[in-house]
Amino acid sequence: MSLFKGEAMRDCGRTNWGKNGLVVTIALGFALVCMLVIPVSSWAHGFAGKRFFPTTFKVEDPFVSDEFSILFSHLKEPDAKTTEIGIDYSKRIIPNLGISIGESYLHQDFTDGSSASGFGNLELGAKYQFLTSAEHEALFSLGVSAEIGGTGATRVGAESFSVVSPTFYFGKGFGDLPESLKFLRPFAITGVIAPNFPTRNSNVTFNEDTGENDIERNPTTLTWGFTLQYSLMYLQSFVKDIGLGTPFSRMIIVTEFPMETCLSADCKGKITGTVNPGIVWCGKYMEFGIAAQIPINERSGKSVGILALFHLFIDDLFPKSIGKPIFP
Amino acid sequence: MFLCILSNTCMGHAFPDHSDPKVGATISASPERVRIWFDGALEPAFSTIMVHNAEGKMVDKRDGRVNPSDPTLLEVSVPQLPAGNYHVFWNVLARDGHRTMGDYTFVIK
Numbered sequence: 313m314s315l316f317k318g319e320a321m322r323d324c325g326r327t328n329w330g331k332n333g334l335v336v337t338i339a340l341g342f343a344l345v346c347m348l349v350i351p352v353s354s355w356a357h358g359f360a361g362k363r364f365f366p367t368t369f370k371v372e373d374p375f376v377s378d379e380f381s382i383l384f385s386h387l388k389e390p391d392a393k394t395t396e397i398g399i400d401y402s403k404r405i406i407p408n409l410g411i412s413i414g415e416s417y418l419h420q421d422f423t424d425g426s427s428a429s430g431f432g433n434l435e436l437g438a439k440y441q442f443l444t445s446a447e448h449e450a451l452f453s454l455g456v457s458a459e460i461g462g463t464g465a466t467r468v469g470a471e472s473f474s475v476v477s478p479t480f481y482f483g484k485g486f487g488d489l490p491e492s493l494k495f496l497r498p499f500a501i502t503g504v505i506a507p508n509f510p511t512r513n514s515n516v517t518f519n520e521d522t523g524e525n526d527i528e529r530n531p532t533t534l535t536w537g538f539t540l541q542y543s544l545m546y547l548q549s550f551v552k553d554i555g556l557g558t559p560f561s562r563m564i565i566v567t568e569f570p571m572e573t574c575l576s577a578d579c580k581g582k583i584t585g586t587v588n589p590g591i592v593w594c595g596k597y598m599e600f601g602i603a604a605q606i607p608i609n610e611r612s613g614k615s616v617g618i619l620a621l622f623h624l625f626i627d628d629l630f631p632k633s634i635g636k637p638i639f640p
Numbered sequence: 641m642f643l644c645i646l647s648n649t650c651m652g653h654a655f656p657d658h659s660d661p662k663v664g665a666t667i668s669a670s671p672e673r674v675r676i677w678f679d680g681a682l683e684p685a686f687s688t689i690m691v692h693n694a695e696g697k698m699v700d701k702r703d704g705r706v707n708p709s710d711p712t713l714l715e716v717s718v719p720q721l722p723a724g725n726y727h728v729f730w731n732v733l734a735r736d737g738h739r740t741m742g743d744y745t746f747v748i749k
Binding site: 596627 | 665
């Protein structure tokens with residue numbers, strides 16, 4: 313037997329099953345017992361070293377995990393007051409690769425006095441966490457998500473075409489700052505950047521009044537956003553115990569900046585977005601959060617809205633069944 | 641699911657609850673032990689704690705362990721330590737297999 317990889321491979325090639333079958337069987341049996349008896353070690357959701365990144369409201373998480381979220385949102389947009397309840401379930405296939413499915417139900421009160429309710433389009437996604445640095449409290453992921461056209465109600469704005477979004481995610485804690493800046497170490501940022509490509513360039517509808525076709529172009533847009541976080545958990549556990557008790561010792565102050573820039577069609581160059589200052593509380597199995605939504609301009613909203621998050625860590629709740637990767 | 645949450649029968653990753661000496665504390669005399677209490681039970685065989693001095697030299701008595709009567713307590717003995725800065729490193733495995741790690745400093749004046 314050799315400890316060198318290449319030589320080990322060659323040794324494998326020379327294995328005679330008949331001669332060594334008993335040894336191999338014992339080795340496999342020992343390995344199986346080890347797998348069953350010795351606890352499988354894995355890093356929990358959203359950790360990079362000692363940094364815990366919480367799930368945030370509107371800006372997608374940069375990590376892969378087994379989780380279930382419910383997000384409530386209310387905002388007075390330019391043409392309607394929109395109340396939305398979104399659910400999202402994420403499941404790891406292997407430790408660094410996960411898939412997700414999301415759906416939302418909307419109620420809109422339009423400025424003309426009418427209202428509408430219905431489901432939005434189904435959203436599917438896949439994400440691969442390709443780099444995690446414990447030392448630098450950093451993690452990076454690539455993914456792709458798709459809003460499946462025609463699966464939601466057009467009366468609440470669900471489009472008949474799909475939108476595909478290749479996405480880059482990142483998270484970085486400031487725990488590697490020098491000792492003189494130790495009270496800045498609880499800061500962290502996360503972010504996301506994703507172009508959104510519609511699968512149809514335009515919608516054509518017949519206008520009975522003019523007798524001509526109306527053409528509505530579907531723009532390509534760029535989603536970009538980031539969060540700035542200050543973790544009281546981190547402060548209390550790794551920097552300075554300032555005597556925070558429950559529930560403050562498990563809180564993280566989060567401000568989100570979810571933005572979208574239109575890249576084509578009539579809206580080209582225009583930005584919409586909100587600034588969402590809020591706070592999350594992270595327990596062992598769940599997370600709660602609440603934030604304000606402050607529109608950055610009139611295209612984004614007319615008054616301050618609200619966000620509320622309820623989140624379950626499925627990997628902590630059910631670590632040996634539905635909470636672990638399908639192929640651990 | 642909610643029964644599971646409320647009854648605390650599930651085991652999530654372990655996170656420090658409090659410690660002695662406290663994180664970032666300045667104390668007047670050497671402690672006998674460095675102790676960290678976690679919010680969940682630890683796997684003794686896969687949980688470690690070390691204390692280094694300002695030069696990076698390990699100064700604990702190398703007897704770090706999970707307390708047999710309290711599986712949430714990770715502790716290590718230290719000799720009479722002189723004044724200086726000390727750095728505690730810990731790495732634990734919760735009963736559910738999730739690993740967490742961390743470190744903090746304290747000062748003896």
